[in-house]
Amino acid sequence: NAGVTQTPKFQVLKTGQSMTLQCAQDMNHEYMSWYRQDPGMGLRLIHYSVGAGITDQGEVPNGYNVSRSTTEDFPLRLLSAAPSQTSVYFCASRTHYEQYFGPGTRLTVT
């Protein structure tokens, strides 16, 4: 099993650009989610999904979109990048007892 994979590992965007962070898992988990990690703030939930076709907003959803067309994939779209979205982004999938994180994407918006 590859677990949770994320691409890219690093990305630099200019303000106003859009992009998609990719996330995939091969553990057949129904639950998937996206978090961002900012210095001194722990991880905060952006969006989550409880299964294919079902998504919902987390704590900090503004400026991001998600969709879940398959169990395996859960991409995160930045619609118009802003410097406030400079952060490390983690995708995760879970069972009841464990939540598995991807390796993270470090995004810088200039």
Next chain:
Amino acid sequence: AQKITQTQPGMFVQEKEAVTLDCTYDTSDPSYGLFWYKQPSSGEMIFLIYQGSYDQQNATEGRYSLNFQKARKSANLVISASQLGDSAMYFCAMRGGNTGTASKLTFGTGTRLQVTL
């Protein structure tokens, strides 16, 4: 609303000693889960241990144990026989038991542990 509080921004421990990292939580859900994660300098999030709110015994995983005191709403992580490789950031997190809270983890701000010789 769920809240996790980690009051120790940084901790030092000598190699081979035990250390306790504090975590308190607040929730109105009758059932919930508590997690600890380790984040080394390389950045990945490593799952360490899980405690369910109805579990009768404290969770243990190797050198990690969770000191769960439900009445005090605390879920402290105890690392026994510290090793240099334990130096990392440690996060406490909670997942609620209701439909709205079961799908998301709420994280604390973390404790940076430094193991010294």
